[in-house]
Amino acid sequence: MWRVTNLCCNKRLLIMRCWQMREARSHKSVCLVTGGFDARHLRLQPWRYLSEVANQLRRQGHQVTVITDGGTGETAVSDPNLHRIPSVSNPQWQKNWQLTQTIAAVQPDVVLWHIGLTSFLHQRLDPGLDVPVVGIFTSPLYEKADLARIGVRRLVVERQLSGIHTVGTLLPKRLLRQMASQNERLEQLVVQTHTTSYQLQKSQLSSLPISVIAPGVDEVWKNGRSTHNTQLRQKLGYGQSDMVVLYFGSPAPLRGLHTLIKAVQRVGTAVPALKLLILSRRHADELMAEDASLRHLLNEQTMQGRSQIISGYLAPENLVDHIAAADIVALPFELVPSDAPLSLLEAKALGKPVVTTQIACLPELVADGSHYLAQPANEVSLANSLTEAVLALRANNQIKQPSVRGWQQVGVEWSQLIQTM
Missing domain, CATH: 3.40.50.2000 (Glycogen Phosphorylase B;)
Known part of the structure; x- marks a missing residue:
């Protein structure tokens, strides 16, 4: 009996060692x-x-x-x-x-x-x-x-x-x-x-x-899906009928933000409830000239009362809350610095309609979500895409809820x- 037990133990030990060796080789x-x-x-x-x-x-x-x-x-x-x-x-x-x-x-x-x-x-x-x-x-x-x-x-x-x-x-x-x-x-x-x-x-x-x-994307984006963050919207000064377009990223002009401001000016004449919220993600010692130029554009009469800007990097949870408070995310790149900008995937993970441009990989990244494509560096085309997104939301069209991987x-x-x- 002892011999049988001992043989079984030795067999299990041999199997375990073989498994460990295989695991070691695969790592x-x-x-x-x-x-x-x-x-x-x-x-x-x-x-x-x-x-x-x-x-x-x-x-x-x-x-x-x-x-x-x-x-x-x-x-x-x-x-x-x-x-x-x-x-x-x-x-x-x-x-x-x-x-x-x-x-x-x-x-x-x-x-x-x-x-x-x-x-x-x-x-x-x-x-x-x-x-x-x-x-x-x-x-x-x-x-x-x-x-x-x-x-x-x-x-x-x-x-x-x-x-x-x-x-x-x-x-x-x-x-x-x-x-x-x-x-x-x-x-x-x-x-x-x-x-x-x-x-x-x-x-x-x-x-x-x-x-x-x-x-x-990080889990915070997958777990933060929400149509609206009502409390934060009120804190930011937005009413229930306002249509909030949000941009988050660098203020560098080739990211398309300056073109977006001009497009919002165009659409705003027909849609007074249209608002622009900019999360200018930059360190305090960089892109200062671009940020100053941006603020000058926003001080124009047609943008006063229609736009606001928050500079700096928000904590991930705070960033998710701000994007959840918006109705539309606009990321109209004119040149993509590196393949697969994560901001599009993050906005898509929150179930937000995304307005972006027909350049590089951007159409692929938003393909399975609610999206609207404009020609890059073209304010008229971008204004048309924004208008299309606004009309779709007002018509209560169902927003696609894409699956986003972690x-x-x-x-x-x-x-x-x-x-x-």
Whole structure:
């Protein structure tokens, strides 16, 4: 009897050890290489997506190390698994030995390399790197017509936002293809939208397999779905009959806010109840000129009593409350800085009708919710879309309630990909 019991125990122990060994093999050591990974950027795309990829992979049991540059002092991210070096750039004309040595010290099973369109021009993976590399491609792809619509003068003035996209769009695609083909260790690309995947394939910039792993939203957005936050509406001075259009994001002109103000002026003549609430999300020491220009526009006679602005970053719960207090969310980008702006997904998660523009991935992001599309940088088209949204709400048309995924699902899909490498 004792022998039988002992054999059963040994068998169970052997099964447990085999399971543990299998689990250990499926959990990878992952190295994420990205520039600018500091605290001021983590609210913004693409760093928000990259930080969530790292965090969610850790929750799936993988060991993740981040290698980045910059972010010293109070902007530094506190993370024991983060290595900060002077530069993560590895141009063909100057080998970055410190980057190579740092990756080697991590001994990763997989390297995730954050790249954009111009990265093909100057980033070269070390041919001696003997582990698979996945490129996380986060650049929207534009046509020359998209830039022409904005105009040379505005592109120059707003070069901090438009510069890298202008260079990437004007570079000969043949040159980019040639440079991309030299990264032999790059085995796969991951993008956040099907739009970008299609554009990469159409332009033939890369022959690599492309996976789409879309971003998610925080639980606070999924749990905060509400038609109105009546108490906050009253505190903000809005009546029950007011039609509140809300913008939240940077006051940079290429985000479309100045065009939105002009569109609201147009619609407001026919819809006196139309109001504009602006949540200008910026740090106190940045975009000051843009904020001042914005306030000057809002002081015009046609906007007085129709608009108000709240500057700075609100706490997540407070931000959700303000958006829930609005009727319509307007995010009329004229140029998308990075693929998959989360603000559209967040507004959609609250069940709000979204007015946005027909550029880059934006139509895809709002496709399964109530949405209205305008031509970018076109106040007449934007005014028409706003009018359409207002009329639909007044007619009590049923608002679509789309399903929006959380970050945990993003981690599951990334883990599945990592385990195939």
